[in-house]
Amino acid sequence: MPERTIGNYVVGPLLGRGGMSEVYAAEHRFLGDRVAIKLLRSHLAGDADATRAFVAEANRTRAIDHPNVVRVLDFGSDGDDCYLVMERLEGDTLAARLEASRLGEAEVRRLGAAIADGVAAAHQRGIVHRDLKPGNIVLVGDTPKIVDFGIARMFSGGATVTRTRIGSLAYMAPEQITEGMIAPSIDIWSLGVILFEALAGRLPFQDFANGRTPQLFDPPPRLALLASVSPALEALIAACLERDPARRPPSMRELAAQLRASSDPRVTEDLAPLGRGTDPCLGSDAGEAPRVEVEPRAAASADERAIATEDTARSRRRGRAIVVAALVAAVAITAGWSIATSETAVLAPIARTTVAPADVAPPPPPRAPTPAAAVPATPPAAATPSATTPAAGFTVEVRSAPPGASVSVGGKRVGVTPAKIALDLPASLVVTRAGYQPSRVRAERAGPINVRLVPARRAPTRAAGETLD
Numbered sequence: 001m002p003e004r005t006i007g008n009y010v011v012g013p014l015l016g017r018g019g020m021s022e023v024y025a026a027e028h029r030f031l032g033d034r035v036a037i038k039l040l041r042s043h044l045a046g047d048a049d050a051t052r053a054f055v056a057e058a059n060r061t062r063a064i065d066h067p068n069v070v071r072v073l074d075f076g077s078d079g080d081d082c083y084l085v086m087e088r089l090e091g092d093t094l095a096a097r098l099e100a101s102r103l104g105e106a107e108v109r110r111l112g113a114a115i116a117d118g119v120a121a122a123h124q125r126g127i128v129h130r131d132l133k134p135g136n137i138v139l140v141g142d143t144p145k146i147v148d149f150g151i152a153r154m155f156s157g158g159a160t161v162t163r164t165r166i167g168s169l170a171y172m173a174p175e176q177i178t179e180g181m182i183a184p185s186i187d188i189w190s191l192g193v194i195l196f197e198a199l200a201g202r203l204p205f206q207d208f209a210n211g212r213t214p215q216l217f218d219p220p221p222r223l224a225l226l227a228s229v230s231p232a233l234e235a236l237i238a239a240c241l242e243r244d245p246a247r248r249p250p251s252m253r254e255l256a257a258q259l260r261a262s263s264d265p266r267v268t269e270d271l272a273p274l275g276r277g278t279d280p281c282l283g284s285d286a287g288e289a290p291r292v293e294v295e296p297r298a299a300a301s302a303d304e305r306a307i308a309t310e311d312t313a314r315s316r317r318r319g320r321a322i323v324v325a326a327l328v329a330a331v332a333i334t335a336g337w338s339i340a341t342s343e344t345a346v347l348a349p350i351a352r353t354t355v356a357p358a359d360v361a362p363p364p365p366p367r368a369p370t371p372a373a374a375v376p377a378t379p380p381a382a383a384t385p386s387a388t389t390p391a392a393g394f395t396v397e398v399r400s401a402p403p404g405a406s407v408s409v410g411g412k413r414v415g416v417t418p419a420k421i422a423l424d425l426p427a428s429l430v431v432t433r434a435g436y437q438p439s440r441v442r443a444e445r446a447g448p449i450n451v452r453l454v455p456a457r458r459a460p461t462r463a464a465g466e467t468l469d
Helices: 048-063 094-100 105-124 174-179 184-200 231-240 252-260 302-335 341-358
Strands: 004-006 009-017 021-028 034-040 072-078 081-087 137-140 143-146 394-401 406-409 412-416 419-423 427-432 439-443 447-452
Touching: 009 034, 034 048, 048 072, 048 081, 094 137, 094 184, 105 143, 105 184, 105 231, 105 252, 174 184, 184 231, 184 252, 231 252, 231 406, 231 427, 394 427, 406 419, 412 419, 439 447
Parallel strands: 394 447
Antiparallel strands: 004 009, 009 021, 021 034, 034 081, 072 081, 137 143, 394 419, 406 412, 406 427, 427 439
């Protein structure tokens, strides 16, 4: 085949093909630089509208100077051919990676934060990608690069509405489908779909046959059934997939910060064992997570400090009571079954006065035969139920500062603060909100629960143009 040259570039093999363009490997004929060159497809050569859109793509992509976005190196025309020259990315797409295996939480957080950084740089320049999906993310080593801004659009103010519905249906936000909305919120939705797919190995919404759009009607399956996914990350992805754009993370920068924030070990410790060995999309658990008692975090208000002090004191009393009860049982066994009545009468009050305040009643010592002349020992008093033991079924009112936080029980979302939540038994509540560290509180009785959320620490942003390869 004769060598094909466009401008200063020698065109090589085809790398990919889209609806309007084709991408080829190429090399600068004088400098030897290995690049990728994008050309309008032959049937669009000379089409004025297609050419204008191609030039607009070149200008948009060139304006986004970020290490997680493909770089535009050159643009020009040669006869009827318009060409866009980009850095050649040596690596597989995220789509190819996900076909091989799903990813763990640490990898999803790292890749998701880097992708969010790149999209945030586009949003800062008023550009919405509109077609964010695994096929448009190339993994160069450990660095994701966003490509194909062919249908990206500028937005002004809060949002722009168009008459066109363009994008990849499985990754399109509801308002993008129904209204033609162009706003940062639609890219946040798309990234939420990507993160869900990377963790679960499947899309959150399926069955797109005959033009059906399940994201308009179907709730996404729970990620909590995956043992490797923390409640904090599940809540963050669920926020990205809210049908109401106002309930999603406010920006890609906030989303990146939340993805980089370390999940609270107190939140994940008692929920991580959920659903071992189950399919993440079946909606049934393989087991119930054990409850783990943890020391309360530093309270930010007088109410919280009082609750924390009370819980800590109760835990210490309970621990001391168990130790004393064990010692009493050991003494009884060592002394044998013929303990005198006088010894039993001495030990019984100790067991009563020590154990009752902690709500733990040790087994009574073995009874010895009572001589006829002996005075019978006073029987141990029955353990009195603690005043703090909740009755079956109670309601708590969860309030947070700031409000609007998601409240989950056992990995299932049960409300948004301020919220009244009915519980059958004592339970751990996980309170999460975008931009803040997740908080876990224990509900043991009816009444108000006040949670002050701590802002998440922001990761330092990279300077524009800094490269990682």
